Amino acid sequence: MISRTEFEQSLSTESVRTSQIIHIALALGALLFFGVVIFLYFNGTADAEPEEDVIQALCLVLIVFGMTAYGAAMFVYKKMFAEISLAEPVMTSDGKTIVNQAEIFVARLRSAQIIRLALFQGVALFGLVICQLSVMNGLMHASPVYWAAALPTLFVILLVALTFPTKEKLAADFELYRETHNG
Template sequence: MNRFQNLSLDDFRAALTRPQISSMQIIQAFLAFGVVLFAGVVILLYASLGSPERELPQDFAVQTIWLMTVVHLVLAVIIYLAAPRIENLIYKQAKNNTAASATAIPLAVQALGVMRTARIVRLALYEGVALLGLVICYLAMTMNVLVAHPLYWVNAATAVTMIAYVISTFPNAERLTTIFHEKLRQAS
């Protein structure tokens, strides 16, 4: 039984007030802001390294960064495959949660809460792996590995991916209505 099935798109749109949209935009923007801020710090520190005549990294440093990069990339693949499934699981559980229907909170507001929760969970997973990649870049920089082996900038790819995802899915009324229709209103 899908508890959101009888909620019309018009009723959902009526609950989709400017403050509701703004709260989702603020959450999404600030989850990305931490990644952007830390990426900026890493890039500024790298740019301030000065002359490229720094000492070569020790072998253990290169091996450590290589191992961390492999772990990061494997974790990134797992996260980017799991996050959409976890988000869909949140939607599925919310649709079938008949106990929540008995609350005094209007159904459209409940739907927005579910959408907010699902988005936060997905973005938190992306943010975690993005920050891990940036930390590896920072460590590689402090161990002189990044100057000698710029290939390890690949660890920043998850940060770029997360920022691109945030920008491409930034909430607006139309996008939220589409998500409601596709993820919550349609039958399981």
């Protein structure tokens, strides 16, 4: 297995940039939807009679969905990280084969990160749908407590900020991988 120094030297800027773009894109999806909710809150008018029972039920579903998805996200990420194999080359979507161990590691780590972020984003988008429904039926103006359904969006942004891939962070992840795989 290559050393951390060899990892850093053989890691391409393109590979790091690809991971960064994916992180930004997943965060922007939730942020843009949040922007729509904010716009509707300040510029929209309530179309219907507030149905607080439905919103409360959706909030309970959000809590259960969130706990389940967050647990699954962490479990799947750890499992995928533990099962990374540098011995097997990776096929890219354009048919190229990656044999460089640094690039193989980043490609497999990226897959684990995408799944983790997608699960977090799913919860965030569901919470934002609750916010949007609350705004559209006038409930948000009457009970601002329903803004709490937007908190999963904050979790996505925090996760992206804390795990945003840089060459240094990827090297640290690789070092952790080396330690756990007796490298």
